[in-house]
Amino acid sequence: MNKPLKNSLETAFTHDSHVEIPLICGPMYPCSNLELVAAVSKAGALGVVQPVSLTFVHKQDFRQALRDIKSITDKPIGMNALIEKSSRRYHDKMVAWVDIALEEGVRFFITSLGNPKWVVDAVSPHGGVVYHDVTERKWAEKGLAGGAQGLIAVNNHAGGHAGAKTKEQLFEELADLDVPLVCAGGIGNEAQYVEAMKLGYAACQLGTRFIATKECNSSLPYKEAIVSADADDIVLSEKITGIPVSIINTGYIKNQGVKPGRIARFLLKHPRGKHWMRLFYTLKSAFQLRKASLDEQGEQQFWQAGKSVAGIRNIESAGDIVARFKKALESMYDIK
Numbered sequence: 001m002n003k004p005l006k007n008s009l010e011t012a013f014t015h016d017s018h019v020e021i022p023l024i025c026g027p028m029y030p031c032s033n034l035e036l037v038a039a040v041s042k043a044g045a046l047g048v049v050q051p052v053s054l055t056f057v058h059k060q061d062f063r064q065a066l067r068d069i070k071s072i073t074d075k076p077i078g079m080n081a082l083i084e085k086s087s088r089r090y091h092d093k094m095v096a097w098v099d100i101a102l103e104e105g106v107r108f109f110i111t112s113l114g115n116p117k118w119v120v121d122a123v124s125p126h127g128g129v130v131y132h133d134v135t136e137r138k139w140a141e142k143g144l145a146g147g148a149q150g151l152i153a154v155n156n157h158a159g160g161h162a163g164a165k166t167k168e169q170l171f172e173e174l175a176d177l178d179v180p181l182v183c184a185g186g187i188g189n190e191a192q193y194v195e196a197m198k199l200g201y202a203a204c205q206l207g208t209r210f211i212a213t214k215e216c217n218s219s220l221p222y223k224e225a226i227v228s229a230d231a232d233d234i235v236l237s238e239k240i241t242g243i244p245v246s247i248i249n250t251g252y253i254k255n256q257g258v259k260p261g262r263i264a265r266f267l268l269k270h271p272r273g274k275h276w277m278r279l280f281y282t283l284k285s286a287f288q289l290r291k292a293s294l295d296e297q298g299e300q301q302f303w304q305a306g307k308s309v310a311g312i313r314n315i316e317s318a319g320d321i322v323a324r325f326k327k328a329l330e331s332m333y334d335i336k
Contacts, residue, residue, distance in 0.1 A: 012180035013203035020044035022203035027080030042073035043322035083114035120147030135163030158185030159306030188311025190328035221298025250301035
């Protein structure tokens with residue numbers, strides 16, 4: 001049920017998430033603050049909390065942050081669970097965050113970087129739904145085998161850990177799996193949104209577009225860099241997590257480089273070494289990204305973004321973005 005019902009914006013995604021508009025403000029480290037999540041959900045789309053961003057970047061108690069969002073809007077929100085078991089301590093924290101989210105009424109979960117089975121097992125008894133991030137069919141099949149009910153199809157225009165395929169290629173590759181597909185990557189304006197929905201996606205997930213908003217707590221230089229950038233300004237850096245991550249090619253990045261050094265390259269290819277090397281990169285970049293995203297002086301210029309920057313030309317409110325995208329979709333389906 002990817003296509004909406006007659007005179008309705010309902011798709012399989014809106015059915016699963018209980019939101020009005022098939023649109024997601026994707027989880028973003030370090031940019032997902034509670035005010036942004038709440039504004040998107042209040043406008044009728046789905047805001048998704050990223051617990052590491054809330055607790056590490058914005059220094060908030062996770063449960064209290066969820067309650068603060070509920071004080072702004074009673075509409076549904078989602079939660080992102082990064083399920084890669086990089087350490088036992090981290091995994092235990094993520095398990096606790098999922099439990100807290102369930103206790104606070106969250107019922108839609110997006111899983112990334114691992115097998116979603118334990119999240120599915122935790123949320124299913126509560127009526128929860130899990131969509132899993134994928135970049136190609138083999139990960140989609142593994143995610144579905146783990147119990148995921150839908151897929152976030154991350155294409156080669158996405159921010160963060162981008163895929164290698166276009167939104168068209170990825171849809172064609174995954175469509176026969178007969179589950180809701182969400183287009184993630186390259187959606188910066190209404191025309192790009194409508195184009196993706198016409199392909200048959202059940203929703204679109206936006207990240208970069210929602211950084212350049214009034215509600216996002218990221219620095220003004222970061223937001224202005226997004227507004228000023230074009231698709232050619234986005235490069236892939238392997239020095240953030242050890243695997244390619246989309247980032248704005250600022251002077252800072254040009255000086256730092258985007259490729260690991262010789263020893264790091266060796267360790268990343270080693271069966272055991274790659275785990276520790278990726279953990280080192282992740283911990284190091286977590287501090288760098290946090291500092292850079294909040295630095296109003298814009299000195300580090302260490303900013304993640306996707307190629308959707310090509311469609312972003314101003315900083316505006318999240319609610320206005322959602323309303324404009326809703327209107328474009330209504331026009332597409334001639335909904336009065």
